[in-house]
Amino acid sequence: APSPKQQEKAKATPPDPPLPRQNSKTTPPSPPKVITDKNHLLEYQRVGFLGEGGFARVYEVKDVRGTRLACKVVTKTSLKTKKAKTKLYAEIKIHRSLAHPNIVRFHDCFEDDQNVYMTLELCHSGSLMDMLRRRRRFTEPEARFFLVQIIGACHYMHSHQVIHRDLKLGNLFLDASMNIKVGDFGLAALIENPGERKKTICGTPNYIAPEVLFDTANGHSFEVDTWSIGVILYTLLIGRPPFQTKDVKEIYTRIRDNNYEFPAERRISSDARECIQAILTPDPQKRPTLHEIIASPFIDFGIVPQFIPLSAHDGPPDFR
């Protein structure tokens, strides 16, 4: 069976329309060792490689003061189509409008002849996906801590009319103090008119809400992020996503049928189970609001740690 990593990478969506992401097979040339922002007379020294996604490569850079940042690089050759440009501009427009302690801060963007660059807050400690791989699963207090921060970021986005649409462990980064930083606004949508519905089928198979796949006539809205938060909570506590299986079509069938289980060998509290079940309600109108999740017994009656110790990277902390 594919690992969760492979599942996350498998960004294939059902037949059409195709995912608004490109996957070029050829490796583009590296950006220059010194990246120059001509408009602001700034220079960034490229000091390391952080990772790559569907259409960007991300480097660690250092500005003249020695401050370290992440720099997301998109080659102009991948921006030949109008669609690709529109998509990148949407990501930039949305991401730069957001400022919240649990959202990767957008610093600036500029270009040279080869690439478009976005400088972002650096997240030193990888993603929750990397950490889950080491830990296998998290304790309930840790899950509460992460959930409260994710919901804080999500509530902020929604109150700024932004739907993230790709919340998943691989897009939840951690800073040096183990705080969540939501990143990758590549699939985010701005709701410009109240009541507007989105129709594009997008997301990552394991985390896609049923209405995105099966209510294409009606479209979807903010509740798709709530669904993903339910998938995230399940994954943090059980160790793998609820609808996971090797065949993407079968994942969609399971999502359609709300077919998932709580394996008996992973003992989780009934409050946690009820919280997950409430969030993974197929009808988006019946799903709890973000406030209701925060007020649920799982969060309200349980230990929510003030912080997560760094030791949690490798083993469960002892919260009392």
Ligand code: ADP
């Ligand atoms: P894409 O939009 O192409 O999917 P992402 O934004 O997901 O690209 O970034 C790709 C990878 O780069 C991530 O999986 C992560 O490893 C790394 N990365 C992205 N942003 C940051 C950041 N702010 N700090 C540290 N690493 C990052």
